[in-house]
Each structure stands twice: as C-alpha cells, then as structure tokens.
Amino acid sequence: MASLIPFVEPAVNSAGNPVSINPKILFDQAIDEGSATSSNFFIVKITTENNSNIEDYLQDVNTVSDIIPATVTHRRVNLADTDTYTGIDYGDTGSAGLLYRSEVLISPTNLLPSNSNFAVILSKNISL
Secondary structure: OOOEEEEEEOOOOOOOOOOOOOOOOEEEEOOOOOHHHOOOOEEEOOOOHHHHHHHHHHOOOOOHEEEOOEEEEEEEEOOOOEOOOOOOHHHHHOOOOEEEEEEEEEEEEOOOOOOEEEEEOOOOOOOO
C-alpha cells in the first residue's frame, strides 16, 4: 500500500473550511490510478454525540447514511514541487511513477453540511 506524506488539504483538525471544499491527499509516490476510485475513498460525517474522535468513530457501528457521496480524480505531481507533472513517464517498461507522485482529489457530489466534522477514509486496497 502507498503511504502518505504529510500533505493533506484541508489540514487535519482544521476548522472554518468552506462547505464547498474538495479534500486532497498527496501520496509520497505514484499509485495505480485504477485502484483509487470512489469505492475506496470515502468522506464520512463524524458525529460526536457518541464518538469523541475519529478512532472511536471507526470502532463504532455506523450507517451508510454517514458516508458523503463523492467522485475521485487524479493528478500527477512533480517530485520536487506541487506542480502538475506534464512529462512522459515510461511506466510500461516497469518504471511507473519514478518521475511523479499521485494526488487524489475527492469531490463531494453536494455541498457538505455546515458546522460539521468530516474525515476522509481510505481503504487499504490502493496499489502502487
């Protein structure tokens, strides 16, 4: 599984984000774009009535209504900065992703409810 570098937007535990925000996750290497789909990236509304934090939330039994529908898009990012990678990657020869890393943009299909807490959950089925 690909690992995360410390670049997520909005920042973890940030407040006052617009309800139109599209969370982004930048991986430290290229990922298989076919394995990063809306079926394994989720935006979840966190309710704090019974859950004090995300770890408690994940341990609790929750309903599908907690999941916010979203689409997932990909961007190849230069290794040295956060600009879009525009070169050719000869990945078909076994070097896929040596010239870029992957960013995933998660776009909710509707505006997020205001004054609410959310988490982005990634399944472990993302391939390099």
